[in-house]
Amino acid sequence: MPAMTDSIVNILLVGDIASRRVSIRAMLEAADTSFRIGTAETIGQAAARLQSGSVDLVILDSREGTAIDLGSIPVLRCLAPTLPILAVVPMLEEMDSRVADYHGASGCFVLENYDEKGIAALLRRHLTRPVQSDATRVPHVLIVEDEPATAEILTRYVAWRGYRVSVVSNGREALDLMVSDPADLVITDLDMPVLDGEGLIAELQACEKRPHIIVVTGNPVSDLTWKKLRNAVVELYQKPLNLKEIGRTVERLIGISLRPVLGTPTIEAR
Numbered sequence: 435m436p437a438m439t440d441s442i443v444n445i446l447l448v449g450d451i452a453s454r455r456v457s458i459r460a461m462l463e464a465a466d467t468s469f470r471i472g473t474a475e476t477i478g479q480a481a482a483r484l485q486s487g488s489v490d491l492v493i494l495d496s497r498e499g500t501a502i503d504l505g506s507i508p509v510l511r512c513l514a515p516t517l518p519i520l521a522v523v524p525m526l527e528e529m530d531s532r533v534a535d536y537h538g539a540s541g542c543f544v545l546e547n548y549d550e551k552g553i554a555a556l557l558r559r560h561l562t563r564p565v566q567s568d569a570t571r572v573p574h575v576l577i578v579e580d581e582p583a584t585a586e587i588l589t590r591y592v593a594w595r596g597y598r599v600s601v602v603s604n605g606r607e608a609l610d611l612m613v614s615d616p617a618d619l620v621i622t623d624l625d626m627p628v629l630d631g632e633g634l635i636a637e638l639q640a641c642e643k644r645p646h647i648i649v650v651t652g653n654p655v656s657d658l659t660w661k662k663l664r665n666a667v668v669e670l671y672q673k674p675l676n677l678k679e680i681g682r683t684v685e686r687l688i689g690i691s692l693r694p695v696l697g698t699p700t701i702e703a704r
Contacts, residue, residue, distance in 0.1 A: 441468060442468050442470055443466070443468050443469050443470065443490050443491065443557070443561065444470050444472065444488055444489050444490045444491075445462060445469055445470065445471050445472070445489070445490065445491050445492075445493060445557070446472050446473075446474060446480060446483050446484070446489045446491070446492045446493070447459060447462075447471055447472070447473045447474070447493050447495070448473075448474045448477070448480045448492060448493065448494045448495065448502060448506075448510070449473075449474075449475070449494070449495030449500060449502060449522075450475050450476065450500050450501050450502050451495070451499065451500055452475075454495055454497070454500075455473050455475075455495070458493070458495065458522070458545065459471045459473065461545075461550060461553060462493075462553065462557075464550050465550040465551065465553050465554040465557075466554040466557075466558075469554075469557075472489070476502075476582075476586060477502065477506050477509050477510070477586055477589065477590055478582050478585055478586040478589065478601070480492070480509075480510060480513075481509065481513050481589060481599075481601050482601075484510070484513040484514045484517075485513065485600070485601070489514065489517060490517065490518075490561065491517060491518045491519075491520070491557060491560065491561055492510055492514060492517055492518070492519045492520070493519075493520050493521075493522060494506060494507065494510065494519065494520070494521045494522065494539075495522045496521045496522060496523060496542075497522055497523065497524045498524050504521060504523075504539070504542075505590075505594060506590065507519060507521065507538055507539045508538055508593045508594050508596065509589055509590050509593035509594070509599065510538075511538030511539070511593075512538075512572070512593045512597065512598045512599050513593075513598075513599065513600075515565070515598070516565050517565065518540040518541075518557075518560040518561060518563065518565060519538070519539050519540050520539065520540055520541050520542065520543060520556075520557070520560060521539050521541075521542040521543075522542070522543065522544075522545050523542045523543070523544060524544070525544060540560050540563070540565060541560065543556060572596065572597055572598045573597050573598065573618045573619070573688040573689060574597070574598045574599075574600065574615065574616070574617045574618050574619075575592050575597045575598065575599050575600075575617060575618065575619050575620075575621065575684065575688075576599075576600045576601075576602070576608060576611065576612070576617035576619070576620045576621070576645070577589055577592065577599060577600070577601045577602075577620075577621050577622075578602055578603070578604070578605060578607075578608045578620060578621070578622035578623060578626070578631070578634060579601070579603065579621075579622070579623045579626075579650070580603045580604060580623060580625075580626045580627060581623070584623070584650070584673065584675070585601055585603070587675070587677070588621060588650070588675070588677075588680075589601050591677045591680070591681065592621070592680075592681075592684065595681055595684070595685075597684070597688075600615065600617065603626065603627075604626045604627050604628040604629055604630075605622070605626060605628065605629030605630060605631065605633050605634030605637070606628045606629040607628075608620065608622070608629075608634055609629070609634065609637055609638075612638070612641065612645075616641075616643060616645070617645050618645055618646065618687075618688045619645055619646040619647070619648065619684060619687055619688050620634075620638065620645045620646070620647050620648070621647075621648045621649075621650060621680070622634055622635070622647065622648070622649060622650070623649075623650055623651060624649060624651045624653070624655070624659075625651070625652075625653060631649060631651075632659070632662065632663065635647055635649075635663060635666050635667065636666075638666070639666055646668050646687040646688065647666055647667050647668060648667070648668055648669050648670075648671065648680065648683060648684075649663065649667050649669070649670045649671070650670075650671045650672075650673060650675060650680075651670070651671075651672060651673065652672070652673035655670060668683065668687060669683050
């Protein structure tokens with residue numbers, strides 16, 4: 435019989451292989467009737483769920499064959515600095531634990547080592563442990579991009595470099611977020627619905643504390659447009675993006691990231 439508790443626990447399961455999501459979800463739902471399982475196929479989808487604020491714990495499926503590996507953890511950690519984040523690994527080796535910890539995970543585990551009772555107990559233990567976070571000391575980067583692929587690439591790369599990242603899809607959402615959670619730097623597209631990049635940049639200039647602004651665009655920028663933007667924009671990058679150049683510019687503007695990272699990100703600009 436599954437365990438029964440009074441409080442609902444909202445768990446976000448992140449993994450890009452559907453069959454694995456189904457099997458893990460079934461196991462968790464059978465383990466405890468209070469577990470409510472949401473799923474995300476991409477880091478971008480996970481970011482949207484985390485920004486909604488209705489998540490208590492994150493499980494990342496990083497086993498072999500998935501494009502979502504342990505290098506995705508910094509993105510989730512920056513978006514959820516106080517939530518338990520657990521990584522499912524194919525076998526529990528010392529390097530897995532070190533990498534997961536280095537990237538900000540609360541722990542990692544081999545799914546096959548647990549029955550339903552054991553997995554429920556494991557998750558409950560992590561839910562009661564305080565998560566130590568230095569996110570308040572990490573510079574905040576806001577990415578404003580309506581193309582999901584580009585948004586995910588930028589999110590993963592900037593978070594991998596150690597910054598706290600927020601993602602929205604248009605200028606109006608960006609301005610709303612700036613009221614409650616001001617960013618140190620804004621990376622924005624120009625062509626977006628609701629409020630485009632030019633409109634956003636004009637509004638940001640009226641902020642009491644103006645953020646640094648980087649523009650990324652897939653379209654040619656006319657001399658007239660650039661003349662209007664150049665006093666407010668630090669750099670303009672054409673797509674496909676050179677992530678290393680963007681990373682160097684971010685570090686120059688708001689300082690080197692404070693969170694240590696390990697290895698090289700498995701990300702390519704598209």
